[in-house]
Amino acid sequence: MADYNVIVIGAGPAGYVAAIRCAQLGMKTACIDKWMSPDGKPSLGGTCLNVGCIPSKALLDSSHHYYFMQKQASTHGIQCEGLSIDVAAMQARKNEVVKTLTKGIAGLFKKNKVTFLEGTAHLAANKQVEVTAHDGSQQTVSADNILIATGSVSSQIPVAPTDDKLIVDSTGALAFDSVPKRLGVIGTGAIGLELGSVWNRLGSQVTILEALPDFIATADRKIAAAAQREMKKQGLNIHLGANVTSATVSNDEVTVTYQDKKGEQQLVVDKLIVAVGRKPNTEGLGAAGIGIQIDERGFIEVDKYRQTSIQDIYAVGDVIGGPMLAHKGSEEGVMVAERLVGQKSEMSYETVPWVIYTHPEIAWVGKTEEQLKAAGVEYKVGQFPFAAIGRARAHGDISGMVRIIADAKTDSLLGVHIFGISASELIAEAVVAMEFESSAEDLARTIHAHPTLAEAVHEAALGVEGRMIHA
C-alpha cells in the first residue's frame, strides 16, 4: 500500500490549492515544497506568495499611496508637506504581508490535514518520490497519484544575463533597497509594467524596452492604446520595437544596447530589470527520467484532464504552460483533485481572466475584437468611458473605459475588456456572466448599484444595443 493517496509536488497556488481540495475530499495527502524564506524557514505559496502576485501588489499599493499623496491628494483638498519615502519600511511591510499569507497556508494545511514535507522532490519509478530536506536528510514516499505543480522561474536572455545586483529579474526588482535614479526594464508583459510602475511612482526615471511593435500585444487594441497613453502621462518612457542586444555593467551602471527602427541605440541606467517572461521549472525533478513527456519549450505535456504521459501522474499550473496565472493553476488543481474521486469537474479556459495591475488596471476575459475579426466572427461592441461614471469622478480617477463585445446574431458575450480603476475587481462580473453564457442584454438588464464603478460595465452592455443612458 502506498503512503499517500496523493502527493503534490509544489506548494504554489496550483499545488497548495490542489492539496487542500484532495484532503477535503478524503484523500490522504502530502505536499512537498523546497521554498525557504530569507530567514531560512519553509515558506509555502510558491512564486505567487513569495516573489510574485502578492509582494508585487503590496509594493504597487504602497507606491500608489505615495504617488497619490504627491500628485493627486491636493485635488481632494489634502495638503501634505515633507512627504518622503522610507524604502526599508515599505519593503518590511511587503515582507510582513508575505509572511502572514505564507504562514496562513501552513495553517490551512494543518486544518485540512495535509502533510507538509519540506524539501526537494525527485521522481522515482513506481510512483515513489525521493525528498531531500534542507538539512540533507532524505526520505522516500509513495502515492497512488502524484500531482506535479513545480511552477516556473524567470526566463533569462543571454544578451542581458542577470547579476542580482545591477541586472535583476522580478525577484531582485521586488527587493531594491533604494529607488534607482534611472531604471531600465526589458519587456512590457504584466511583470515589466507592474514593476516599472512601482519604481516610476517612487521617483525612478523608467525606460521600458519592448521588442514587439505592439503595446501589450495580447490585449484589445483600443484598451492597449488608452493604457499606453496613460502610462506615458505617468512618466513611463515606453519604447516599442526595441530589441535589446546587449547589457554590460561598468562603473555601477548598465549600458543597454538595443536595435530599433533608427538602428543601434544605447540606454544607460542604474538598474535593469529583465522581465521577459517565465519558463517551466522541472530542474532536478527527474520527470523525464521516469518517462514523462516534456515539450520542446520544457513544459510538461498533459491531456485535457491534466494527466501526463504516465498514468496517475498529473501536472498543473505554470509547469504545463497556457496562461501562467495563479488562478489558472489553482482551478486546474481543483479539477484534478475532484476527478480523482470520480467527480466530473471541467476547467473553463475560455473564461480565465487576465489582469495587469498598473494604475489604472487593465483586465479582460474572452476574445479581443482583433481575434474575432481574424476568425471571421460578426460582433457588436458597446464602449463606455469611466469619465461619465459618477463614482469614478468622486474618486478622481476617470481614465479608461469598458468595452463589451457580443455576438452580432446571438448577443452572447464574447469578450469584456476594461481599462480603469478597479478593473481587477470589475472583471469578475464579466467572468461570471460569460461562465453562465449570458448575453449582453442579460448584463444590461441586471441592476447595478449606484453610484458604483460597475455601472460602467452596465452602460457598456447597454451600449451593445446602442442604448446607453449616460453617453
Ligand code: FAD
Ligand atoms: P509556483 O507558484 O511557481 O510554485 C511552484 C512551487 O513548487 C514553488 O514553491 C517551488 O519551491 C516548488 N518546487 C519546484 N520544484 C520543486 C521540487 N523539485 N521539489 C519541491 N518543491 C518544488 N499571477 C497572477 O495570477 N496574478 C498576479 O498578479 C501575478 N503577479 C506576478 C508577479 C510577479 C513578479 C511574478 C514573478 C509572477 C506573477 N504571477 C501572477 C504569476 C504567478 O506567480 C504564477 O502563475 C503562479 O505562481 C504559478 O503557480 P504554480 O503553483 O504553478 O507555481
Ligand code: AMP
Ligand atoms: P511576458 O512574457 O508577457 O512577461 O512578456 C515579456 C516581454 O519581453 C515580451 O513582450 C517580449 O517581446 C519581450 N522581450 C523578450 N526579449 C526581449 C529583448 N531582447 N528585447 C526587448 N524585449 C524583449
